[in-house]
Amino acid sequence: MADLVESEGLAEAERIARRDLARLNYPAANWVPERLTPDGRRVLDVLVVGAGMCGQTAGWNLLREGIRNIRVIDQAPYRREGPWNTTARMPILRSPKHLTGPDLGVPSLTFRAWYEAQHGLDGWDKLYKVKRLDWMDYLLWVRKVVDLPVENGVALQRVEPGERYLEATLSTGERVHVRKLVLANGRDGAGGFKWPKFPSFDPNDRKGKAFHTLEEIDFGTFAGKRIGVLGVLATAVDNAATALETGAREAICYARRPHLPQVNKSKGVSFAGFQRGQAMLDDDWRWKIYTYMLAAGSPPPHESVLRVQKLPGFGFRFAEPWLDVMIDSDGVTVKTSKAIERFDAVLMGTGFDVDMSRRPELAAFADNIKTWGDTRSPKDANANAEAALYPYLGPGFELREKALGRTPRLGDIHLFNWGSILSQGALAGDIPGLFVGSPRLVQAISHSLFRADVAQHVENMFNQEDPELAPTDYFVPRDKRAGTL
Ligand SMILES: Cc1cc2nc3c(=O)[nH]c(=O)nc-3n(C[C@H](O)[C@H](O)[C@H](O)COP(=O)(O)OP(=O)(O)OC[C@H]3O[C@@H](n4cnc5c(N)ncnc54)[C@H](O)[C@@H]3O)c2cc1C
Structure with missing residues (x-):
């Protein structure tokens, strides 16, 4: 078997995976009854917004469940979905190479199967960690292989509560009636970039001198320049390294903290019990777990620190917070707690905010989305203002109403992104949680669609005719049968 696997190319791996899918009776037949709008158009059962790792896995999972009247859209062009080939700047993934998730439990669709098909078992053994673009190509x-149709270059612009269904407006100009909406729109999909607050800094007026570390940046313009970086976590460090490797003279990363965070706590809770169980816990436990995680932070991968610490011009400045940032046409003056510094450009490695009121797509619902702050005491919420803004989701990742009955279709919107972490654990963001998160989401959608059509399903059962016994001597035609037909 080992020899066979080693000799396989990707085409052979695809053949094997398709055979396995066929053996699993994939794709399942559609079972969701067709619904029409008053003007006779078919209502879409599920619209998945985002075809990154989470969106495509959810889309495939829906097809597997026999929910086939779906669309999966992504505003980005093909192979530009998610961070891997756009804003991520690390050569390798942080995760260990053996992680599964996007395969939904099909061995021939794992990253390992994809990699071995091209590099053999020996290549797999020698692989240290997954290369960033390999992950993109694997996805x-x-x-x-699973034949998931994705419409690239199509964005969800807004969603509103219609009379019977959600009504989604797309960048194509279409207005689509939708029974369920899955927002798999990425790390910033429940808020946006987190910008630091300084007296002289306006994120809307950056004069081409200040950038967020997770936006697309032309690093070539930093050649010979001195760059200040706010933050010392993964993206800050990888951005500093990328700047220096592309010719920057200096890149200095600043932190309030006295040293780097040392322990990646999420690694220690990356096992099935925690992943499955977190959402089942009461609010006090979930709040305790995530507010601790938020405060603890996560160290940059040691590979990123090794990468940057050997580069001339790199420096960490710990216990030196920035107090103000002043941008002019030539550069940026930064007032820190210890000095006044001058940079040619600055990079803000400050991460993302979770704040649903920032999502333009959801403006019609925003003020009625229940948050964790609504469930905590004012003292608790004030002490953890960031966590208090996270949406308080239901068991199937659905948004919930603050005031019941005011925005009736809100519960048909499922938030399958980072914003779900406080309610569900890390099931819709990082790779390891996906094998729990995607089936949970899809089961919830399946239950809900079934329940909504139960009268029709039962009527179909009453009317069902299947001449199982027709080839035998004991077949009785319907009009001659006694008792239950
Ligand atoms: C730099 C970086 C490194 C990471 N490394 C790891 C790692 O090593 N291990 C790990 O487990 N996790 C890692 N993660 C976390 C996580 O795995 C990734 O963020 C992953 O991309 C999450 O997948 P996603 O589908 O939720 O979001 P994304 O991959 O970001 O996909 C979201 C998609 O939604 C689309 N979209 C957004 N809004 C709309 C709209 N209105 N209409 C249509 N489309 C829209 C976007 O174009 C995008 O393609 C990393 C994250 C980052 C940012």
Whole structure:
């Protein structure tokens, strides 16, 4: 078997994976009854917004469940979905190479299967960690093999509560009636970039001198320049390294903290019990776990620190917070707690905010989305203002109403992104939680669609005719049968 696997190319791996899918009776037949709008158009059962790792896995999972009247859209062009080939700047993933998730439990669709098909078992053994662009290509390969249609270059612009269904407006100009909406729109999909607050800094007026570390940046313009970086976590460090590797003279990362965070706590809770169980806990436990995680932070991967610490011009400045940032046409003056510094450009490695009121797509619902702050005492919420803004989701990742009955279709919107972490654990963001998160989401959608159509399903059961016994001597035609037909 080992020899066979080693000799396989990707085409053979695809053949094996398709055979396995066929053996699993994939794709399942559609079972969701067709619904029409008053003007006779078919209502879409599920619209998945985002075809990154989470969106494509959810889309495939829906097809597997026999929910086939779906669309999966992504505003980005093909192979530009998610961070891997756009804003991520690390050569390798932080995660260990053996992680599964986007395969939904099908061995021939794992990253390992994809990699071994091209590099053999020996290549797999020698692989240290997954290369960033390999992960992108692997995801696209899974998408191709499972025949998931994705519409690239199509954005959700807004969603509103219609009379019977959600009404989604797309960038194509279409207005689509939708029974369920899955927002798999990424790390910033429950808020946006977190910008630091300084007296002289306006994120809307950055004069081409200040950037967020997770936006697309032309690093070539930093050649010979001195760059200040706010933050010392993964993206800050990888951005500093990228700047220096592309010719920057200096890149200095600043932190309030006295040293780097040392322990990645989420690594220690990356096991099935925690992943499955977190959402089942009461609010006090969930709040305790995540507010601790938020405060603890996570160290940059040691590979990123090794990468940057050997580069001339790199420096960490610990216990030196920035107090103000002043941008002019030539550069940026930063007032720190210890000095006044001058940089040619600054990079803000400050991460993302979770704050649903920032999502333009959800403006019609925003003020009625229940948050964790609504469930905590004012003292608790004030002490953890960031966590208090996280949406308080239901068991199937659905948004909930603050005031019941005011925004009736809100519960048909499922938030399958980072914003779900306080309610569900890390099931819709990092790779390791996906094998729990995607089936949970899809089961919830399946239950809800079934329940909504139960009268029709039962009527169909009454009317069902299946001449099982027709080839035998004991077949009785319907009009001659006694008792239950
Ligand atoms: C730099 C970086 C490194 C990471 N490394 C790891 C790692 O090593 N291990 C790990 O487990 N996790 C890692 N993660 C976390 C996580 O795995 C990734 O963020 C992953 O991309 C999450 O997948 P996603 O589908 O939720 O979001 P994304 O991959 O970001 O996909 C979201 C998609 O939604 C689309 N979209 C957004 N809004 C709309 C709209 N209105 N209409 C249509 N489309 C829209 C976007 O174009 C995007 O393609 C990393 C994250 C980052 C940022």
